[in-house]
Amino acid sequence: MKLYEVFLRAKAGLSHKHVGSVHATDAQMAMQNARDLYTRREEGESIWVVDSTQIISSNPTDKAAYFEPAEDKIYRHPSFYPFDKEVKNI
């Protein structure tokens, strides 16, 4: 049995979201198991199943190196540029 991660799209217009995992011997069984397990109450209208060994993820120990540089770049946010009330529609 292989481990597959399951992603659901709740409705058109939204992106797929991780909901959990299933065991299956092949992709088709993974899809059927995901449907049986994760959509018993109309939770979704589209399913992705991904062989979990195919997911490449960042490592928690790299968190600081990866994500902290963004912290001191506040000029990337619109609120960094305040104007008087007279300036409108910007």
Added chain:
Amino acid sequence: MYSQGLRDSQAGDDLPELLEAFQKRIDAEEKIEPRDWMPSAYRKTLIRQISQHAHSEIVGQLPEANWVSRAPTLKRKLILLAKIQDEAGHGLYLYSAAETLGESRHKMFEDLLSGKAKYSSIFNYPTLNWADAGAVGWLVDGAAIMNQVALCRTSYGPYSRAMVRICKEESFHQRQGYAIMLKMAKGSSEQKAMAQDALNRTWGPSLMMFGPSDKDSTHSNQSMKWKIKRFSNDDLRQKFIDATVPQAEYLGLTIPDKNLKYNDKTGHYDFSEIIWDELFDVIKGNGPCNQQRMDARNKAYNDGAWVREAAAVYAKKLNNKKEVA
């Protein structure tokens, strides 16, 4: 794979500075995710608790399965089937969460089937009349909800997310149970007697579902510190009793405890001391249905062996075809 960072997170385990940093994250209400560093005891406690929880969902299907072919109407049969299917689903959500900690599903199955792993002792009691199907939903699922709502805020991310999913579905279980009880309690005198009989037998074991009293609970303190548990066994038990007594009154049924009485001073119901010897005896394997439940699980697993084998062979055949093409 979720657990691929396992080696990293176990390296240097139990260094005081790592433990301290971990506790700080917990105290700040941060969730712990699968590949984060965690103390080995935290991992072990979670694997034990989540897998036991999963086993309980799976074995929990059995007492109710007794009534699928005997449900009084087609509607009740459909509802019961849907509930039992949910229980299987809950077991799978939880196995899936436990796997993120590096425990294999196969190992968890083996431990259940060999009797090494425990499941909630409530499922070692029989469901003797149709009202038991009602009492199980109302009381057993009701008690489970008390526990599980609290667990939605547990510190381990995948467990917490599984609990949120489960809680959304669990309310249906309790309400359909209460609906059965209501029908029976307002029915003929024979039906009402069946409902009372089911309540008499289910009440005590339901209270035991919250686990031993706080003063005797072996795993509680550390679990509370790590916010795996958010409320104590006794607090949740009291909450359940306070919520359930008025529901029993509405049914016109009597809770089988002569010391049960509302206490104006505390704002809670007082109740009799629970007979803990019974719980420990059932956990040891001496409940009325322990053997029957284990036999049923083992039979289901063994009878399904050919399906698993066939699926594995088919997957191999598909793979071979791909390689040729």
